[in-house]
Amino acid sequence: MRHLLLLLALAIAAPPAAQAQQAGSLIAADPMTDTPPGVQAWRVQYWTSNSKGERLRVTGIVAAPREAVPPRPRRVIAWTHGAWGVAEKCAPSLSPNFFAASVGMDAVRQGYVVVAPDYIGLASPTMHPFLVGADTANSVLDAVRAARAISGAAAGNDFAVWGESQGGHAALWTALQARNYAPDLRLVGTAAAAPPTDLAANLRDGSDKNARALLLSFTLHSWSTLYGYSMDGVANRTNQGIIRRLAENNCISLEKKPKLGTILGVLTIVRATKNKDIARIDPWGGFARANSVDAARVPGPLLIAQSSKDTIIAPAVTRKFAKSVCRGRTRVRWIDMTGDHGASAKDSASETIGWIGARFDGQAPPDDCRRI
Structure with missing residues (x-):
């Protein structure tokens, strides 16, 4: 009888395997010691799902201000990184230069929780689905979900997504997927620096x-x-x-x-x-074509930053995409730059973080469609 009662207690206490592997659930959050001043961070593992519905263990970093937990949840930015490679070893979270190379982390000092997923297949043994829109977006949205389970981060349900290069593509696809895949989250705005759109x-x-x-x-x-x-x-x-x-x-x-x-x-x-x-x-x-970004479906508000001297993402392709978004009456903030591709997010960071803050504050988004 004692053994039977113990088994029953374990059955009640332990969640079913399917529940334990639910997309967006946190597996582990290991505190990092090598963080910039004023920043606390965790290397995380969490569950996501691909377009086939398969559950996959993925990784990333969650960073927050190093201060007392506020009475209200913090605002969240999902930072979607540019191309680091497709091999498992290329994950940003494995790099000793992660914070220096991840412009999105600048927002932590302004009070944001920044969630930085590695995407599927980086730091995990599955092949990385490079520029595969839905799979990447799922991993971003599930990272935002998983961050809510870290008590010290105090991450809320409201988030913006901001990415550069490959991460710009990821940000736009995250916006496309957010409402249907993660209705428990609220996307307030999407920012993409030098994004691939027509692959x-x-x-x-x-x-x-x-x-x-x-x-x-x-x-x-x-x-x-x-x-x-x-x-x-x-x-x-x-x-x-x-x-x-x-x-x-x-x-x-x-x-x-x-x-x-x-x-x-x-x-x-x-x-x-x-x-x-x-x-x-x-x-x-x-x-x-299936993994290009459908301009007609991208929700606003939207910010696009593009350098006229970009040699990797052709400026004409990005501008054509932005014009197509504008035809759907979506408000687009357009930032012109003149630096190289690798500086796209850095060169537009101050304005982008300000634009994101205004979206959280509920201000009317600016619209540059007439001059794009």
């Missing part, structure tokens, strides 16, 4: 051919691994091997120069894909 055009029209070749390699490796797409229509078997090695061995770092092998590999893929447009090669073209 085929972005992979084709950037003026830096070397960066284009590396990003194309990340894309081809990720999608071929995840979905079984053949690269035969894009590259021969020798060059497919080079693409795989570029993707598996390289994380993007602005502090280090690329190795000679990487340089030679990139130059080879530049030549091999010179006249290739994935928009015209099935199934790549269809998948690129």
Whole structure:
């Protein structure tokens, strides 16, 4: 009888496996010691789900002001990072330069909780779904949910999403997914710096051919691994091997120069894909279109920051997207810049954080559609 009562007690106390792995539930939050002054942070693990409904364990960082827990929940910003690579080792949360390289963390000093997901497959053994909109958005929304379980963070249900480069694409997709996937959260605004929007055009029209070749390699490796797409229509078997090695061995770092092998590999893929447009090669073209951002569906308010001298995300592609959003009468704040691609979020950070604060305050959003 004693054993029976013990089993019954355990059954009542322990949540079912399905409940324990519910998307958005926190698995672990380990306090970090190497944080900037005034910032407390946790390396987190949490559950998310992909478009197939599979539960996946993912990682990230949650940061908050190092001060007493306020009487009301703190405002939340989901910081969606740019491209760090597609290999497991490329996760931002594993980098000793995380805080220095993550512009979104600047908002912590202004009282925000900043939630920074690694996305699926970075710091976890699943292949990273590079530029796959819905899967990435799910991981962002579930990170915001999971942060609410950290008592010291005091994260609320209201959030903004802000990202650069690949993270700009993630931010826009998060806005698309938020209402249906996470109705328990309230999105107040979306900010995207140099976002890929039309994926085929972005992979084709950037003026830096070397960066284009590396990003194309990340894309081809990720999608071929995840979905079984053949690269035969894009590259021969020798060059497919080079693409795989570029993707598996390289994380993007602005502090280090690329190795000679990487340089030679990139130059080879530049030549091999010179006249290739994935928009015209099935199934790549269809998948690129499916994961581009549908301007007609993007909810406002929206901020887009774009440099006219960006050599990776073609300014004309971003401007065309913004005009399409405007045609749907969505209010768009447009920030013109002149720096390089890697400085997109940094150069627009002050104005973006101010714009986000105004959204939380309930102010009417500005509209630059007439001058875009």
